[in-house]
Amino acid sequence: MPSRKFTFLALLSITAALMACHAAAAPKVGEPAPRFELTDTAGNTHSLSDFKDRKVVLEWTNHDCPFVQKHYSSGNMQDQQRLATGEHDAVWLTIISSKPGAQGHVSPERADELTRTRNAAPTAVLIDESGDVGRAYAAQVTPHMYIIDESGTLVYMGGIDSNPSADPADIPSSTQYVVTALEDMQAGHAVADPVTRPYGCTIKY
Amino acid sequence: MMGITMHKLLPILAALLLASPWLPAQAQRSGEIQRDHVVVELVSEVEAVRPGQPFRVGLLIRHEPDWHTYWRNPGDSGLETRFSWTLPEGFEAGDIQWPYPERHEIEHLVNYGYSGEILLPVEITPPDALSDERKAGISLKADWLVCKIECIPGSAELALELPVIDPDGDANHPIPESGFAARFARADTRRPESVDWQARFSTDGGQMSVQVQGADPVGIESLQFFPAHATLVEHAAEPFFALDGDTLQISQPLSPYFIRPPEALQFLLVEPDSARAWALTAQPGTLQSAGPVSGSIGAGHPLYLLLAMALAGGVLLNLMPCVFPVLSLKAISLVSSSLEHPRGHALAYTAGVMLSFAALAGLLLALRAGGEAIGWGFQLQSPWFVGVLIYLLFAMGLSLSGVFEFGTRWMGLGQHLSESEGLRGSFFTGVLATLVASPCTAPFMGTALGLAVMLPAPQAMGVFLALGLGLALPLAAIGLWPPLARILPRPGPWMDTFKQFMAFPLYLTVVWLIWVLARQTGPDGVGALLAGLVALAFALWLGGHPAIRRRTAAAAHAATALALIVALAALVAGTRRDGETPMDVNAPWEPFSTARLAEINADPDIGAFVNMTADWCVTCLVNERVALDTETVRRAMRESGTVYLKGDWTRRDPAITRYLQRFGRNGVPLYVFYPAADAGNPVVLPQILTPATVASALNRN
Numbered sequence A: 001m002p003s004r005k006f007t008f009l010a011l012l013s014i015t016a017a018l019m020a021c022h023a024a025a026a027p028k029v030g031e032p033a034p035r036f037e038l039t040d041t042a043g044n045t046h047s048l049s050d051f052k053d054r055k056v057v058l059e060w061t062n063h064d065c066p067f068v069q070k071h072y073s074s075g076n077m078q079d080q081q082r083l084a085t086g087e088h089d090a091v092w093l094t095i096i097s098s099k100p101g102a103q104g105h106v107s108p109e110r111a112d113e114l115t116r117t118r119n120a121a122p123t124a125v126l127i128d129e130s131g132d133v134g135r136a137y138a139a140q141v142t143p144h145m146y147i148i149d150e151s152g153t154l155v156y157m158g159g160i161d162s163n164p165s166a167d168p169a170d171i172p173s174s175t176q177y178v179v180t181a182l183e184d185m186q187a188g189h190a191v192a193d194p195v196t197r198p199y200g201c202t203i204k205y
Numbered sequence B: 001m002m003g004i005t006m007h008k009l010l011p012i013l014a015a016l017l018l019a020s021p022w023l024p025a026q027a028q029r030s031g032e033i034q035r036d037h038v039v040v041e042l043v044s045e046v047e048a049v050r051p052g053q054p055f056r057v058g059l060l061i062r063h064e065p066d067w068h069t070y071w072r073n074p075g076d077s078g079l080e081t082r083f084s085w086t087l088p089e090g091f092e093a094g095d096i097q098w099p100y101p102e103r104h105e106i107e108h109l110v111n112y113g114y115s116g117e118i119l120l121p122v123e124i125t126p127p128d129a130l131s132d133e134r135k136a137g138i139s140l141k142a143d144w145l146v147c148k149i150e151c152i153p154g155s156a157e158l159a160l161e162l163p164v165i166d167p168d169g170d171a172n173h174p175i176p177e178s179g180f181a182a183r184f185a186r187a188d189t190r191r192p193e194s195v196d197w198q199a200r201f202s203t204d205g206g207q208m209s210v211q212v213q214g215a216d217p218v219g220i221e222s223l224q225f226f227p228a229h230a231t232l233v234e235h236a237a238e239p240f241f242a243l244d245g246d247t248l249q250i251s252q253p254l255s256p257y258f259i260r261p262p263e264a265l266q267f268l269l270v271e272p273d274s275a276r277a278w279a280l281t282a283q284p285g286t287l288q289s290a291g292p293v294s295g296s297i298g299a300g301h302p303l304y305l306l307l308a309m310a311l312a313g314g315v316l317l318n319l320m321p322c323v324f325p326v327l328s329l330k331a332i333s334l335v336s337s338s339l340e341h342p343r344g345h346a347l348a349y350t351a352g353v354m355l356s357f358a359a360l361a362g363l364l365l366a367l368r369a370g371g372e373a374i375g376w377g378f379q380l381q382s383p384w385f386v387g388v389l390i391y392l393l394f395a396m397g398l399s400l401s402g403v404f405e406f407g408t409r410w411m412g413l414g415q416h417l418s419e420s421e422g423l424r425g426s427f428f429t430g431v432l433a434t435l436v437a438s439p440c441t442a443p444f445m446g447t448a449l450g451l452a453v454m455l456p457a458p459q460a461m462g463v464f465l466a467l468g469l470g471l472a473l474p475l476a477a478i479g480l481w482p483p484l485a486r487i488l489p490r491p492g493p494w495m496d497t498f499k500q501f502m503a504f505p506l507y508l509t510v511v512w513l514i515w516v517l518a519r520q521t522g523p524d525g526v527g528a529l530l531a532g533l534v535a536l537a538f539a540l541w542l543g544g545h546p547a548i549r550r551r552t553a554a555a556a557h558a559a560t561a562l563a564l565i566v567a568l569a570a571l572v573a574g575t576r577r578d579g580e581t582p583m584d585v586n587a588p589w590e591p592f593s594t595a596r597l598a599e600i601n602a603d604p605d606i607g608a609f610v611n612m613t614a615d616w617c618v619t620c621l622v623n624e625r626v627a628l629d630t631e632t633v634r635r636a637m638r639e640s641g642t643v644y645l646k647g648d649w650t651r652r653d654p655a656i657t658r659y660l661q662r663f664g665r666n667g668v669p670l671y672v673f674y675p676a677a678d679a680g681n682p683v684v685l686p687q688i689l690t691p692a693t694v695a696s697a698l699n700r701n
Helices: A003-022 A066-073 A076-085 A108-117 A132-136 A177-186 B006-019 B181-188 B303-317 B324-335 B342-369 B383-401 B406-410 B419-453 B457-480 B494-521 B523-543 B546-551 B553-574 B594-602 B618-628 B631-639 B654-662 B691-699
Strands: A037-040 A045-047 A056-060 A091-096 A124-127 A144-148 A154-158 B033-035 B038-044 B055-063 B069-075 B082-086 B092-096 B102-106 B109-114 B117-125 B135-147 B151-163 B199-202 B207-213 B224-227 B240-244 B247-253 B265-271 B276-284 B607-613 B642-648 B670-674
Touching: A056 A076, A066 A076, A066 B151, A076 A091, A076 A177, A108 A124, A144 A177, A154 A177, B033 B151, B038 B135, B038 B151, B055 B135, B055 B151, B055 B181, B069 B135, B069 B224, B082 B092, B082 B117, B117 B181, B207 B265, B207 B276, B224 B247, B303 B457, B324 B383, B324 B419, B324 B457, B324 B494, B342 B419, B342 B457, B383 B419, B383 B494, B383 B523, B383 B553, B419 B457, B494 B523, B523 B553, B594 B607, B594 B642, B594 B670, B607 B618, B607 B654, B607 B691, B618 B691, B631 B642, B631 B691, B642 B654, B670 B691
Parallel strands: A056 A091, A091 A124, B199 B276, B607 B642
Antiparallel strands: A037 A045, A037 A124, A056 A144, A144 A154, B033 B038, B038 B055, B055 B117, B069 B109, B082 B135, B092 B117, B102 B109, B135 B151, B199 B207, B207 B247, B224 B265, B240 B247, B265 B276, B607 B670
C-alpha cells in the first residue's frame, strides 16, 4: 500500500499546523484584555472592570532596571503618564510584578516615594507580588506596555519605544508607541503598530 | 661618517624602529576595558593594513561566570550587542560575523547569547589606495546588555591603530598576522557554515514551520534552531524537529509579538555536541507534503492546491484493500462487451460517488454547524455504522467467493443486465465504493479531512468533492476513454478466479472492523454479531441458490427470512454498547479524565503524558506499538515521574472532544506532555512518534 509514506508526510505537516496551540496563552490584540484585581500602594483595590468606558494604559516597571531608568531619568515616562491621563483621559496603572526579595520589589511606602521623587503621575501603582497578573498578560520585561480601549479590548502591547537601547539620548529619535497609539485612538482609527517588540529587563517573577 | 661601521648603526636603527610611531608594539589591541561583569577589548587579526585587502578586527568579551551578552536575535528578552565604527575615509566595516550562540534558559524565558570568552569579528575593507596614510585608526563604540538574572547595559569606546604597509598596494605576500590570529581562528570554529540547502518557511496557523531539503549531514538528536529574527517565534517553546529522508522540518509557535513574516527567514542549525553549525536562508512558501491535503491550511492557502491534493488522495483510495476488489471487478465488467454504453456507466458511477461524498460531507458540515464536535471518521464512532459495514463487506466477500450472486448484480457486475438496471448498478457501485472506502479514508486521511472541515463550508465541500472525484476518476477514465480500456485484460474465465481471490482483502477488512467493534462494545456484542454473520451467510446462501429454492420454495423462503431476521437482531444486539470496558490493572497507563489531569497538574512533583487515541486510528496504534509501549519510553516515564493518561475516543466522548478542541484539533492522535514543574506549559508532540521523540520530550522536564 502506498499510503504509509503519504500518511506520514501528511500527518507530519498537519502536526506543524496544530502544534501552535500550546503557546502560552498570551493576550491577543483585538480580544478582551485579561481581567484582574490588584491592590494599590494605598490599599485600594482596582479591577479592570472599574475602568469600563475608559482607556487603560498598563506599565510594567522595576525601578532598578536600566531601561526603566532610561525613561524615568529622561522624564519620558512621566510625560507620557501626564499626556495619557490628561489629554486622553486614560487610566494609567503602573504594575510591579517582582517577587519579594527580587530586584524591583518594593513596599507600598517605597513605591509612593519613588512616584514622588521621580515626579511620576500614574493613576495608581499596583503591587502584583504573586506575578499572576503579569503572567496573565505574558508581560516579559520592564517596561512592558499595554493599552486597553473603552470596551475592554486590548489594542496595544509591546515596547515603550522603537529603539531597544538603555541610552536616554536615543529617545528623541524613537517612535513612542504608547503616544502614537493613543493618538490613533483619539483620531478614531486603528492603532497603526498594535504589536511591537518589548525590550528591557526580564520581570523577576 | 665613513668611520661609523655597520655594527654601530644597528642598535640605533633598532631603537629608531622601536620608537617609530607607526609600529607601536600594542597596535593590534586597544587594551582591556573593565565594565560591569565583563572585560572588553578591541583586537586585530593582523599587524598592519594593506590597501584594498580586507582584514578583521573584533571585540573580545570576557564574561564573569554566569553572566552573558547576546546574539543578533537575543531571544525572548535581552539586547543584541551593537557596533558603531569610526574609520578612516574609504574604510568600510562589515556586519558582525556572529559565532553561533548558546541557548540560555532564564526563569520562564529563553535567550540566545554568549558566556565565558567570545570574540565578535568584523571584516574591514580599506580603500584600494592609501598612499598618503601611514597608519589607520580604527574606533569602535560597542553597546551591549550583560545579564545574569538582572541586566546591566554596557558601553565602551575602543580604538586601535594599525600601520599601513605597501601603500601602493601591489605586494603579494600575506599581511603579517598578529598575536590574536589564533584567537580569530578559534572564533571561526564557531562560525556557522553558510549552506545553500533549499528551505521554505511558513507562518500559517500560529506556527513558524521551516522545511529544509538536503539536510543530510544534520542529525536531529541534539539539534538546535536559532532564527535570526527577534519577534518571530516564542523562543521558550521547544522547537520540534522531524527528519524524513533528507527533509528536515522544524516547527515552533509564533511569538505573541509576531507581526509579519520576514521577507526571507535567516536561521542557524547547530549541533553543539559536534560543534557544527550551518547558516541557512528560507524563502516563504508552502511546505511540501505528499499527502492529499497540505498541512498548513490557512487563509493564505490557494484553494486549487488543496483541491489538487484531495483529488490525488482520492485516486490513491482506489488501491485501498476495502475498495480495490470492488472497483477492479467493476472496471473489467465496464469494458466487457455486455455493456453497450461504457460512457453512460462511467458517468452513472461518478455520479454515485460524488453524491455519496456530498451527502457525507453535507451531514458532517451540518452537524458541525449545529455545534456537534465531530471529525471525519465520525461514522466509525458509531457501532451501528461499523456493524452495518461489517455485514456489507462480509456479504460482498461471500458474493465474490461465489456463495451467491445477488451482490454481483447489485454491484452492476453481472453479465446479463438490462441497460437501465446496469446504469443503476453503476450508480450504486459508486455509492458502495464511497461506503466501503470510509473505513480506509477515516484512519488514513481523517486528520487531514478534519482540517478541511475547518475551512468555510463551500471550500470544505469542494475538498470533499475533489476527493470523491479522485476516487471516481480511474474507473470513469476507463469508461470515457476507450483506448485506456484496451490496456485492461479481456474478460474471460480467469475472472472467476480473480473474483474469488479478491474476496480475501474484504474478509481481512471485516476482521479489522470486528476488532474495532470489539473495542466499542465488548465480547458479548462481538459474539452476537458473529452469530449474525453466520445467519447472514446462511440467508444469502439459501436465497442465492436457485436449485434449493426451487425444490422447497415456501420452506426456503421462510428459512431465508428467518435467518435475515436473526442477522438483523444480532446486529442490533451486537452494536448495543456494553458497559465501560473494565480497566486493565496491569496497564502502564490510567484512563484519561480531566479531574485526574488537574490533580496531577496540581502536584509539582509529577508530570502527565496524555495520549488521545482511537482503535480505528491506525496512526495511533502504530505510535503506541513502536513508541509508547517501548521500554525506552516506559523508563523515561518512570524516571521523569510522569503519569501516562490514555483517552479513548473510539466511541464519542464529549470530555475528550473538548480536550482535543483546546488544542485546536478535531481528531486523534494527540499527544500532550505536562512537565511536572511547569504544568502550565504543556508540550504537544508530533503525530508521528519515535521512542526518542517521546523520551527526549519527557526528559526535558
